[in-house]
Amino acid sequence: MLASVFAWHASAQANPLPSWNDGAAKAAITDFVARVTKDGGTAFVPPSERIAVFDNDGTLWCEQPIYFQLAFGLDQVRSMAKAHPEWRQQPFKAFLSNDKAALAAQGQRGLLTLVAAAHSGMTTDAYAQSVSNWLGKARHPRFNRPYNELVYQPMVELLGYLRANGFKTFIVSGGGVEFMRVWTEKTYGIPPEQVVGSSGVTRFESGPDGRPVLMKLAKVEFVDSGPGKPSGINRFIGHRPIFAFGNSDGDQQMLQWTAAGPGARFLGIVHHTDAQREYTYDRQSKVGKLDKALDEAMQRGWTVVDMKQDWRTVFAFEHGSAGAAQ
Structure with a gap:
């Protein structure tokens, strides 16, 4: 790059x-x-x-x-969902079910709040590493290339x-x-x-x-x-x-x-x-x-x-x- x-x-x-x-x-x-x-x-x-x-x-x-950070958040929530049974309810339910209408209804602040909640309790260094790891393996759904x-x-x-x-x-x-x-x-x-x-x-x-x-x-x-x-x-x-x-x-x-x-x-x-x-x-x-x-x-x-x-x-x-x- x-x-x-x-x-x-x-x-x-x-x-x-x-x-x-x-x-x-x-x-x-x-x-x-x-x-x-x-x-x-x-x-x-x-x-x-x-x-x-x-x-x-x-x-x-x-x-x-969708915004690429939202794609990252969706992948993170899905990977962590088993450890968080409380996420079966809204608003996390929209993430896990890929309900685009419900996600859109959250608005930008709502989406940021969801992403923040998903990563709470994580150090900033660990978060940065998770972003780096995701960029190394995730692929865009249309172009099939790293984001x-x-x-x-x-x-x-x-x-x-x-x-x-x-x-x-x-x-x-x-x-x-x-x-x-x-x-x-x-x-x-x-x-x-x-x-x-x-x-x-x-x-x-x-x-x-x-x-x-x-x-x-x-x-x-x-x-x-x-x-x-x-x-x-x-x-x-x-x-x-x-x-x-x-x-x-x-x-x-x-x-x-x-x-x-x-x-x-x-x-x-x-x-x-x-x-x-x-x-x-x-x-x-x-x-x-x-x-x-x-x-x-x-x-x-x-x-x-x-x-x-x-x-x-x-x-x-x-x-x-x-x-x-x-």
Whole structure:
């Protein structure tokens, strides 16, 4: 995966975003970067203020047919169910029976609460190891590949391109921060301290060997979605971004917050329009719904990336891409 993170370097001088088709979306990105990095230019932004934030689910990697952390939680609950007879009742019953309607009805906070409860009493180190083990063996139901191979190659290139131009890149996601921090540096080149996400409560304790540990508790501390995203940015990053990318209504407030700052701003939305290479969904989807944010993007001139038209390649493992420009 590190090869994927840094693969764009070889052709960076001639084409910094090789998996992007030439068009309005790619031009908007490169023109913005050129303007804010031109020393002495009217839109110049010093490197210390070049903060770029990205949603994760549906923006940097696939999120269908269910959020990947939810797939992890489902597998974990099933594997632990025999030791927890109390899980035969709702809300865990929905997990165990794969009742998608009941799961959807829980909402994001409800799902986070279920996942937190399933992992309560586990140390943070043990949890990280369980995430790593799952990523090593679990496979996506459609693509039959490890979930962390379902990352968008054009966005990996974009992250590298921004960093090469003095930007500091952050993930700001509704996903669990401890779930993401296990793999984001290897996959995206984004270190753990630059990942902002939903979090559960932990408690400092002495382990069986007397060494201090952090225990995960069955309580959600912070939900980093919707209006929680600007709060998370303010709390954990401390700078208003000048560049933000999302894909759903859950990212709308992050994009609004970024747009509200002075000077040059870039707002981007990944629009899932490619059923052959990935998925097609927006306004009616229960996962990654894009409705109000899409309307606002059209009204305000934000950059909407049409996956089918704007991306030459979706995933790094592709060999020839249907829908790409010839």
